[in-house]
Amino acid sequence: MKKLMAALLAVAMVCAMAIPAFAAGGAGATTGEGKITIDNAVIGHTYKIYRILNLQYNDTAKSFRYEKNDKWGAFVEEQTAYLSVDSTTGVVTWANSDNADNGTAIKALAVAAGQYVKDQGTALTADDFKEATSSTVIFDNLPLGWYLVVSDLTSDAICSIDTTAKEVTIKEKNGVPTVTKEVEYASGSWGQGNDGNVGDTVNFQTTIYVTDGNPTNYVLHDKMSNGLTFKEDSIAVKVNDTTPITNYTVKYTNTDKCTFEISFPNGTLHTNDKVVVTYSATINSNAVVGTAGNENETWLKYGNNGETTHGKTKTYTWSFNIFKYFTDSNNDMRYLANVEFVLYRKNADDKAEYAKFDSNNNNNKLTGWTETKDDATRLTTNATSTVTVEGLDEGTYFLKEITTPDGFNGLTSDVEVQIDSSCNTLNGATYMVQYKMVNEEGFTDTDDEEKVVPIENKRGTTLPGTGGIGTTIFYVVGGGLMVAAAILLITKKRMENH
Structure with a gap:
C-alpha cells in the first residue's frame, strides 16, 4: 500500500502535462462527492471520463482500497507491468518496483488506457461526457475511483493524479491550434x-x-x-x-x-x-x-x-482580346491594322481614368492609370492578330478610338466592355466579358474561352465624296433655281404687256 501511495503522489508532480488524465476522488469523500474540473478546455470539443478502478476509503483508519470493475477488468489484468490484481478479492495494487520511474510508468499506463478506449469503440461506454462550451468543463457528483479523462483532441495520454482531495483539477494541454x-x-x-x-x-x-x-x-x-x-x-x-x-x-x-x-x-x-x-x-x-x-x-x-x-x-486578375476588323468585298472579316485607341474607366466622381500598359509586353499588362488622355498608352492593332489587354479587375471599361486608317470610317461612339467574375472561393473561379457600343442598350457575350471583343470599322469616309449624294443635291437645288428664274421672267413680261 505504501508503494501505491508513493506512486500516486509522485504522479501528482506530472500535473503540468494534462489530458487524457487519471484522477481520483480523495480522503474523506463519500460516494457521489468526487469532482473533476478541466481547465483550459477547448471549446467545441468533447471530454469523456471512464472509471477504471473503484475506490473504497475508510476515514477512521485512513485506508484506501482499489478494486477492478466489470467494464475495465480485462484491461486492468493485462497491465501486469504496472498493476497487480488479487484474483480472489479483485484488489488492485501498484506493481512497478522502480519508484523513480513512476511518472513514466503511469504515463504509459494512461496511453494504454486511452488506446483501449479507441479499440473498444462503442462497446465501451463512458461514465460521462460533455462538450466544452467554455474554457472550463466540470464533472461532479462522481463516485470515488481512479478515472481516465480523454478528449477528441488527441490520442496522446498524459497523467494527473491526486488522492489527497475529493476534487481534482486537470489542465488541458493537448489541443491543436x-x-x-x-x-x-x-x-x-x-x-x-x-x-x-x-x-x-x-x-x-x-x-x-x-x-x-x-x-x-x-x-x-x-x-x-x-x-x-x-x-x-x-x-x-x-x-x-x-x-x-x-x-x-x-x-x-x-x-x-x-x-x-x-x-x-x-x-x-x-x-x-x-x-x-x-x-x-x-x-x-x-x-x-x-x-x-x-x-x-x-x-x-x-x-x-x-x-x-x-x-x-x-x-x-483578368484580360480580354480586341478584334479590330473590316468586311471586304467578299463579305469576309479581316484584321484592320493601324487603328489606335485607349482604354479608360470612370472613377467614383464619374471622371475618366486612362490606362497605362507595359509597352514591352505583347499582352499589354496594366501598369497604372492617369487622368490625362495624352498620357495614356495607345494600343495599336495589327494585320495578323487580336490585341490583348490584361491585369484588369472586375468592372466596366471603355475603348476610345483615337486614330483610324485612311479609307475607313471612325467609330461614332466608344465601346463599353463589362467584366464580371465569380472568384470568392479558393477553386473554380470564373469570369465573363460582355461588350456593346455606348449608345446601344443590350450587351453581347464574348466566347467563354477566347474573350474576344469584335469591333468593326466600315470602309468609306465620314463625309460623302464627290459624285455622291452631295452632287445630286447640288444638281437638284440648281435645277430648282433655274425653274424659279424662268417663272419670274415670264411673269414680268406679261405684266409689261398689260
Whole structure:
C-alpha cells in the first residue's frame, strides 16, 4: 500500500502535462462527492471520463482500497507491468518496483488506457461526457475511483493524479491550434478569393485559434506567389478582436522560403485566445492572369515540432482580346491594322481614368492609370492578330478610338466592355466579358474561352465624296433655281404687256 501511495503522489508532480488524465476522488469523500474540473478546455470539443478502478476509503483508519470493475477488468489484468490484481478479492495494487520511474510508468499506463478506449469503440461506454462550451468543463457528483479523462483532441495520454482531495483539477494541454486564411473581396467582406487590377492593394487576414493549453513557440509563416508584393509596414495584430498587441517580431528572410514570419514570445498568447493578423500586398506585373490565380499561403508552427494545416487564398486578375476588323468585298472579316485607341474607366466622381500598359509586353499588362488622355498608352492593332489587354479587375471599361486608317470610317461612339467574375472561393473561379457600343442598350457575350471583343470599322469616309449624294443635291437645288428664274421672267413680261 505504501508503494501505491508513493506512486500516486509522485504522479501528482506530472500535473503540468494534462489530458487524457487519471484522477481520483480523495480522503474523506463519500460516494457521489468526487469532482473533476478541466481547465483550459477547448471549446467545441468533447471530454469523456471512464472509471477504471473503484475506490473504497475508510476515514477512521485512513485506508484506501482499489478494486477492478466489470467494464475495465480485462484491461486492468493485462497491465501486469504496472498493476497487480488479487484474483480472489479483485484488489488492485501498484506493481512497478522502480519508484523513480513512476511518472513514466503511469504515463504509459494512461496511453494504454486511452488506446483501449479507441479499440473498444462503442462497446465501451463512458461514465460521462460533455462538450466544452467554455474554457472550463466540470464533472461532479462522481463516485470515488481512479478515472481516465480523454478528449477528441488527441490520442496522446498524459497523467494527473491526486488522492489527497475529493476534487481534482486537470489542465488541458493537448489541443491543436488552427489557422484560417482569408482575403478581402469587398469592403469588410472576407473569403478565399478576390480579384483586382495590377497595382491594386489586397488585404489579407489570418486568424489563429489558440486551442492548446500550453501555447509555446508560436511562429506564423506566410508565403506569397511572385504576383504579390508584400507591404512590410502593413502588419497589425489583435487578440480577441479588440486588443492590439506589438509583442512580436517579424523576419523577412527565412530558410523555408516564406515571405515573412511572425514570432510570438512565450507567454504572449493564452489558451482560447483568438489572434487576428492583418496585412497587405500589391498585385504586381508578375501576376498570373486568369483562373489559375495568385496564391497566398499561411501556416503556424508551434510547440516542439507542431505545424498546422496550411490556409490558402487566391487573388485573380483578368484580360480580354480586341478584334479590330473590316468586311471586304467578299463579305469576309479581316484584321484592320493601324487603328489606335485607349482604354479608360470612370472613377467614383464619374471622371475618366486612362490606362497605362507595359509597352514591352505583347499582352499589354496594366501598369497604372492617369487622368490625362495624352498620357495614356495607345494600343495599336495589327494585320495578323487580336490585341490583348490584361491585369484588369472586375468592372466596366471603355475603348476610345483615337486614330483610324485612311479609307475607313471612325467609330461614332466608344465601346463599353463589362467584366464580371465569380472568384470568392479558393477553386473554380470564373469570369465573363460582355461588350456593346455606348449608345446601344443590350450587351453581347464574348466566347467563354477566347474573350474576344469584335469591333468593326466600315470602309468609306465620314463625309460623302464627290459624285455622291452631295452632287445630286447640288444638281437638284440648281435645277430648282433655274425653274424659279424662268417663272419670274415670264411673269414680268406679261405684266409689261398689260
